[in-house]
Amino acid sequence: MIKDLWMKYKSIIAYLFWGVVTTIVNLAVFQILSPGLHWNVALSTVIAWFASVLVAYFTNKVWVFGSHYTTVSDFVVEIFRFFFYRGLTLVIDLIITYVGIKVLKFDTPLQQFIVKFVDNVVVVIANYIFSKWLIFKDNRDIADK
Structure with a gap:
């Protein structure tokens, strides 16, 4: 029974685990830059976003969605899609933070930490939807063949 549940929800569990790691990276970088070093909130948000997206791309590619692209062109398309859709959630991130x-x-x-935490919950949900149905979908179809 546990094995069946694991097999059924393995990508969601892995996504949630790595989503927590990505959120920690995002929150830590933001906290260091904005409240810690008194950098501009928007700049701190963008830098935190970039750091967390790099972590998210590689963890999602390998451990969540099992991306198996090996050609350079397929990799470029995949990473472009990933950053494009993460860019859309960056807009959500900036709006909620602002x-x-x-x-x-x-x-x-x-209070800033609480705002960023709520913000990250919304962003993680949107990112999962984008990743599962728009970014890694074509690759999953290829890998299953």
Whole structure:
């Protein structure tokens, strides 16, 4: 029974695990840059996003969706798709962060952390949907043949 559940939900469990790792990277980089070094919130968000997307791409490619592309052109298409859709969720990230910190004035370090945590939950869900159905879908079809 446990093995059946694992097989059925293995990609979701792996995605959630690596999503937590990616979220930790995002939150840590943001906390170091914005509240820690007093960098601009938007710049800190973008740098945190970039660091976490790099972690997410390689972990999703290998351990979540089992991407098996071996040609350079297939790799370029896949990584472009990944960064494109992560770029869309970056917009969501920036909007939630801006509204939470600048508009609603949640500007203490703890409040900023809470805003970024909520933001990351929304982003992780959107990223899973994009990854499962739009980024790694073609590759999964090829790998299954």
